[in-house]
Amino acid sequence: MLENSQDRLKINPKYIKKVYLGEGDIAIEEFVAVARYEAEVCFSQSYEERVKKSRQLVEKILEENRLIYGVNTGFGDNVKHVISPKDADLLQKNIVRSHACSVGEPLGKELVRAIQLMALLDAGSGYSGISLEILELIRELLNRKITPYVPGEGSVGYLAIESHLALVLLGEGQAWFQGELLPGAIALQKAGLSPISLKCKEGLSIINGTKSITGIGIMALYDGINAAKVIDVAGALTFEALKGTLKAFDPRLHSVKRHTEQQGTARNMLRILQDSEIAQKFKEEKVQDCVSLRGIPQIHGAAKRMLKDALINLTNEMNSCSDNPIIYPLDGDGIALMGVNPEGSYVGIYCDSICIAMGVLAKLSERRIDRLTNSHFSGLPPFLVKNPGLNNGYMIAQYTAAGLVGDIKVLSHPSSVDSITTSANQEDFVSMAYFAARKAYQVAKKLQYILAIELMVAVQGLDLLKPLRPSSASQAVYNLIREKVPVLEDDGYIYPDIEYIFQLIRKGSIIDAIEEVAGEMEF
CATH class of the missing domain: 1.20.200.10 (Fumarase/aspartase (Central domain))
Structure with a gap:
């Protein structure tokens, strides 16, 4: 976080080597430093605490079987379908797989990184209920320069673009690593990382929102x-x-x-x-x-x-x-x-x-x-x-x-x-x-x-x-x-x-x- 708003148009992003999330708003230069110049991303203690507390609330709500969109209901027009708690995790995997259907030429590296960073900023506010484990994996994709393959056409504002990024977290889809386009699982393995399993609400939170449009x-x-x-x-x-x-x-x-x-x-x-x-x-x-x-x-x-x-x-x-x-x-x-x-x-x-x-x-x-x-x-x-x-x-x-x-x-x-x-x-x-x-x-x-x-x-x-x-x-x-x-x-x-x-x-x-x-x- 830069000291004040007056700093925000004065620092060349190429000189910023590390960006901390969680202590306040980040500046546009810090954002560009990560997306374009591959600055390292770090979480503050307050960032991690917010995320953990939010996840605990989601799990409490699920245990009490309260009706929540996208947790124990279907998505979009499927909202009228109630989902059994035993299927809550499968629901999240299904949304990622089914929604990853953008097409065309892939987005450039800096745009994919911008969307990944937006996922960290969005969930890091502490209102999404996503686990810290998933956000740490997204952070490591950025820091280890793993770039998901994301077809760049066919979005009206959300979902399809973000889903291709989310596939790699599951060890699916494709990603660039060290100059090679690899299956998602292989890219993670070569970088010393492991795929994750999505729990209730997490698939929806990863792909939902204004992440792609704001990042670009x-x-x-x-x-x-x-x-x-x-x-x-x-x-x-x-x-x-x-x-x-x-x-x-x-x-x-x-x-x-x-x-x-x-x-x-x-x-x-x-x-x-x-x-x-x-x-x-x-x-x-x-x-x-x-x-x-x-x-x-x-x-x-x-x-x-x-x-x-x-x-x-x-x-x-x-x-x-x-x-x-x-x-x-x-x-x-x-x-x-x-x-x-x-x-x-x-x-x-x-x-x-x-x-x-x-x-x-x-x-x-x-x-x-x-x-x-x-x-x-x-x-x-x-x-x-x-x-x-x-x-x-x-x-x-x-x-x-x-x-x-x-x-x-x-x-x-x-x-x-x-x-x-x-x-x-x-x-x-x-x-x-x-x-x-x-x-x-x-x-x-x-x-x-x-x-x-x-x-x-x-x-x-x-x-x-x-x-x-x-x-x-x-x-x-x-x-x-x-x-x-x-x-x-x-x-x-x-x-x-x-x-x-x-x-x-x-x-x-x-x-x-x-x-x-x-x-x-x-x-």
């Missing part, structure tokens, strides 16, 4: 927030390459709009550009620039506001219990509360909003890429190459950005307004949040590629303005990119250049470089 949504949100920081940097370099006027970032202009993100973005631009020889030279050359330059504070700021709202809601969901039923403790006893905490509308709505925010940033970045490569607007050589005609320069890089924006437009259509009834109309309203989360994750990656292209062409533009000097902060980013991306003199293979810059963005290296010179960027 958190990863998308983190990348979206990172992109929203990087786009200020890309915008600043493009601003210099296009000889923009600093007038648009005057604090007095932004003081009359009551949007803190707009004001913060304007300050970011001034901080990055404060010692730019280029910006100072051209400050009075124009009355005003095109919207894609002078609108940076307003447009970047609006997207950041939406991402901030998503951060509040998705981290609330990340640190909640989304099970059904909830095992709620009372004095010396407990009660099973049945409702619909697994419902995914919070996640679905905000994943849709993440797509929209990132779509706005993507279309703005693409317009700046076009302006940089278009000699009719830039005042620079066509497609940023000194010998055009024979050379195509960055002509097709703009096509790539345009194609990615086209994809994002389609993916930004909201999923949360849709609903397809399931379980014989017992679930007559469905969030469809799974696709909202999946497409948010896709959109974030596409936006990062667009920003990689903008940074690539912007540094080329700066080369064409020499001997005029960019700002010190811009120079730091320029140097980082030029470590692997050469000045484009003649046509060459530029795909590796885009991939290199994409990885710099994804790993936080662009932000690290800019903040080392200009100080912390506001978000």
Whole structure:
């Protein structure tokens, strides 16, 4: 757990090596540290105590034969069928096997790890009644890098995806271990682990809730927030390459709009550009620039506001219990509360909003890429190459950005307004949040590629303005990119250049470089 909320957007997850669960809310960076960078997961004493107490309550309730959904009843529309106590354990095994029917290409490793971590967070709140033994096994799958094989299509928000993960706990299904795809039992054995047997309520608790949608949504949100920081940097370099006027970032202009993100973005631009020889030279050359330059504070700021709202809601969901039923403790006893905490509308709505925010940033970045490569607007050589005609320069890089924006437009259509009834109309309203989360994750990656292209062409533009000097902060980013991306003199293979810059963005290296010179960027 990071010390306070202000730390949450300041620490690069790749530097976090161990994450403790149970002493308070975890931060989004800690979540990404486990999912993407394989940080070790540990349980606190309070985590273990909560889980044990909750399990004791479930067993007490079962002994007293109280009627509880999913413990001694069937699931979904089968809720009307009462299950004998002697069949309670078999019921849990059956739900895992029968529900593991998602299809298609498997989810990537970091997404599977994100869902596994969500299972630990959800049950660790102490309201699920799941045994500590199962959670310890999930933790060991994470720490020993066992990745269940999870087909990634065919979920409306829960159950099918999670069931494939749960199969491996039983020694069934498949899992990746040390580069091999193995039967679940073999993967466990090779890692020195043993499968478990599910007891009453445990199968339901493992697969129920908002685990998959929240895990994937958190990863998308983190990348979206990172992109929203990087786009200020890309915008600043493009601003210099296009000889923009600093007038648009005057604090007095932004003081009359009551949007803190707009004001913060304007300050970011001034901080990055404060010692730019280029910006100072051209400050009075124009009355005003095109919207894609002078609108940076307003447009970047609006997207950041939406991402901030998503951060509040998705981290609330990340640190909640989304099970059904909830095992709620009372004095010396407990009660099973049945409702619909697994419902995914919070996640679905905000994943849709993440797509929209990132779509706005993507279309703005693409317009700046076009302006940089278009000699009719830039005042620079066509497609940023000194010998055009024979050379195509960055002509097709703009096509790539345009194609990615086209994809994002389609993916930004909201999923949360849709609903397809399931379980014989017992679930007559469905969030469809799974696709909202999946497409948010896709959109974030596409936006990062667009920003990689903008940074690539912007540094080329700066080369064409020499001997005029960019700002010190811009120079730091320029140097980082030029470590692997050469000045484009003649046509060459530029795909590796885009991939290199994409990885710099994804790993936080662009932000690290800019903040080392200009100080912390506001978000």
